[in-house]
Amino acid sequence: EIVMTQSPATLSVSPGERATLSCRASQSVSSNLAWYQQKPGQAPRLLIYGASTRATGIPARFSGSGSGTEFTLTISSLQSEDFAVYYCQHYNNWPPEWTFGQGTKVEV
C-alpha cells in the first residue's frame, strides 16, 4: 500500500504571498498524482491531475510539479478565496489504488 505524506500540516501565509505545499509518496507513483482544494462546508474540488495539468476552470496561479515520489503544489499569489485545505491523491486503475494524503491547511 502506498502512503501519501503531506507537509506541512498547516501553512500560514499572507494574501499575495507564494505558498508551496509538498506531497511525498512512499514509492513511485509516476505522474498519477492529483491535488484537491476543500473549503469549509464544501466538497473537494479537483485542481491538478497528472501531477501538473490544471483542471478545467482552475486559475493559472495554481501549478503542480514533480514525478515519482516528490510533488509540489504552488499557489503563486494567494487570494482570499484560496485559504482552504489541500489534499494530494495517488490514483491508479490497475492495480487499483486511490490514496489521499492527510491534507495541508493554508491559513492566514
Add this chain to the structure above:
Amino acid sequence: QVQLVESGGGVVQPGGSLRLSCAASGFTFSSHGMHWVRQAPGNGLEWVAFVRYDGSTKFYADSVEGRFTVSRDNSKNTMYLQMSSLRAEDTALYYCAKDVGAMMPWGQGTLVTVSS
C-alpha cells in the same frame, strides 16, 4: 452541467444497514467509473469504493470490504452503496465522484451517523 447528488444518509444503530444513492446528470453516466469517498468529522478524505462503468468490476477499501457493496443502475443514472454491519467508525460524510483518472466532480455528500 455535470451534477452528482447523494441521498440516503441518516442515523443508524451499530450493526445496522443503510443504502446511499448517487444520482448523476449532465454526462454519459454509463461511460464512467464512479467512486465513493468518505470524510469523518474533522478528518481527511478516505476512498471507500469504485465501480467500473459497466458495473462489472468493483473495488473496496480494506476498512469496508465484506460489509459494503457498491452497484449501479445505468438505466437510472444512479450509483448505490449498500452498507451493512455499520460501526461507529463509519460515521462520516459520504461523497460520490466521477472517475476521470482523478475524481471530478464531487457531489455535496450525505451524512451517515452510526450511534446508539
